[in-house]
Amino acid sequence: MSERDGDAGADEREALDATVRSIGRPDAYILHEVIRRNGDQELRRHGGALFLSAFSAGLSIALSMIVPGALKAHLPAAEWAKALSSMGYAVGFLVVILGRQQLFTENTITPVLPLLHDRTPKTAWRLARLWAIVLAGNILATAAVAAVIAYAGAFPPELHAAFAEISHLTIAFDFWPTCVKAIFAGWIIALMVWILPATGTAATLVIVLMTWLVALCGLEHIVAGSVEAFYLVMTGAASLHDYAFRFFVPTLLGNVFGGVALVAVLNFGQVAPEVEEGKEADGKA
Structure with a gap:
């Protein structure tokens, strides 16, 4: 979800986007191709x-602590x-998303599809x-913005008190509960990333609803949660050990598994026969 590199790549993406717009509700294969080609550019x-x-995304995501903290302090x-x-x-x-900045959790699906499509060491290295x-x-x-x-x-x-109360939840659980939440x-x-190409003008609403659900359920996000966890470290309420082993490691594992296994692999599976047929037709199988 970033700038397109190269005129050819831009033309392909624009053609696919035009297809999505023309049919209104794209089928699974068209969605897969839109995301895969975008991932290939990434x-x-x-x-x-x-x-x-x-x-830039790491700095911007600090708003996901600042704004809830300000609301909490005044409500x-x-x-x-x-x-x-x-x-x-x-x-x-x-x-982050509308500004086309790079967020790690988006990349658990977008660039994974090219690897599932082209299972080579070169693509895995990329x-x-x-x-x-x-x-x-x-x-x-x-860490810098915290x-x-x-x-x-x-x-x-009063805002610092709200920040501390919100942030405490990032290290409040043991390894496995944190991993499952992640x-x-x-x-x-x-x-959210998978369905965004099909949402058109409703993209903003989809982003708000899906990320609000993450916050409302107290789930763990590796980047947004890092602002909160580092804030605790900076204020002396937690240690780097707490950050590493009560938040970072279990959250990273959980976010990667949730994005790769539960979305990228499963959604690729439903279009895999069509993908293989296309590769055979192009002589790439």
Whole structure:
């Protein structure tokens, strides 16, 4: 979900997008092709561009802590207030996705489809390279922005109290419960990425509803949650060990499994016969 590289790639993507628009509700194969070709472009992007896009996403996703924290600090202590403040979680994702920035969880499906389509060591290496660059950019940015939030004095005490209360949930559970919560989050985010090409003008609503569900259910997202966990580390409420083993490792495993196994592989499976027929027709099987 980023800039297209090359006129040929842009022409192919535009042709597929035109097909999606023309038929209104694209079938599974058309959706697969839209996402796969977009993923193929991502795998070919320059490493520096990927990193800068990922770093930007890590900074932007901080809004998914700041906005809910601000809402929480200004709303009364009522049950309905939690549902409303949780909706603020969607703001960071809206900025990242509509701004075409690189978020790791989106990449558990988009560039995975080219690997499922073209199962070669070269494609696997490209996927591993993309994952490493994007995850590094995301996490470094979340640490930087968490430090600024914690130390810069830009927010009043009541907001810091709200940030701390929200952030505590990221390290409040043991390894396996955190991992399971992350599987659900990875599944939901990957489903969102899968259906976005078919949503047209309703894309913003889909992003808001799906990411709000992640927040409302208290699920774990490796990038948005890193802002919260690093905030706790910066303020002395948690240690780097807590971040690494109570949040990062189980959340990373869960998000990857939820996106790759539950969405990318399963949705590829339903179109695999058509994909293989197309490869045979092109003489690539």
